[in-house]
Amino acid sequence: MAAHSSTETPTVRTATYARVSTADQSPDLQHDGLRAFAHRAGLSVVAAYTDVAVSGRKEGRPDLDRLMASARRRELDxxxxWKFDRFARSVSHLVRALxxxxHLGVRFVSVQDDVDTTSPMGRAMFAVIGAMAELESALIAExxxxxxxxxxARGRHVGRPATNGDVAARVEELARTTDLSVRKIHAAIADERGGEAGVSRSVVGRIVKEIRADVSSPS
Incomplete structure (x- = not known):
């Protein structure tokens, strides 16, 4: 008897992600909708991630981080x-994630937005979202x-606050006449001024570097 080849459909390893902004809200509606969609689409849910009481704009979302790590380990297809705004912090974050x-070959589906990156419409929406992110960045810069x-035009200083001239002169003096470290010069100026240096250690370091480079360079 001739052997029959298997025609089983490969398992599509799927992760769901839900987020609610306050502890009073429940992610159950999102999860129920995601599981129902997965069942209809023949997707196998292997992991469900949920962030609770975390703002969409807050950088730290532990379960989203775990989802991304799993995708990078090639554990998801x-x-x-449920919706873009449950997943992404901003348009630019959405574009980076998509x-x-x-790149990883992972399909992305937003149920309520009716976007599936494997469909022609989903690919077109991806391009539109990318253009929106570029526009957003350009408008912010403008x-x-x-x-x-x-x-x-109004005569206001733009950028970092200017360094006090007396403080800068004292830093230059100590840089030329001592071999104190940047930290010790910063501490010495703070002591002289009653505990507040009036300048950051990074600025002190820049001045010291410039002065000592001039002193050590051949004339």
């Missing part, structure tokens, strides 16, 4: 979320530049 999933120009 698909990531399923780009990484694309607003910052306009704000700086307006501040300069």
């Amino acid at each position: 698909c990531v399923l979320v 780009d990484e999933f694309d 607003r910052v530049q306009a704000g700086m120009a307006a501040a300069k």
Whole structure:
């Protein structure tokens, strides 16, 4: 008797991700909807990730971090979320995540947004989202530049606060006449001024480096 070849459909290892912003909210509605979608689409849910009482804009979301780590270990074929705003902190974060999933060969589905990155419409939406992120970045840069120009026009200082001239001169003096470290020069100036140096240690380090480079260079 001739052997029959197997025609089983490969398992699509799927992770779901849900997020609620307060402890009073329940992620059950999201999880129920995600499981129902996975069942209809023939996806095998191997992990469910949930972040509770974490803002969408807060950097630290432990379960999202674990999901991304699992994807990078090639343990997932698909990531399923309820809506974009439950997953991403911003448009730029969404674009970075989708780009990484694309590189890893991981399918991404947002149920309520009706976006699936394996479909032609989903690929088109990915391109639109990327264009939106570029526009968002350009508009932010434009607003910052306009704000700086307006501040300069009104005579306001733009950028980091200027270093007090007397303090800078004292740093230069100590750099030339002593071999004290940057930390000790910063501490000495703070002692002289009653406990507040009036300048950051990084600025002291920059001045000391410049002065000692001049002193050590051949004339």
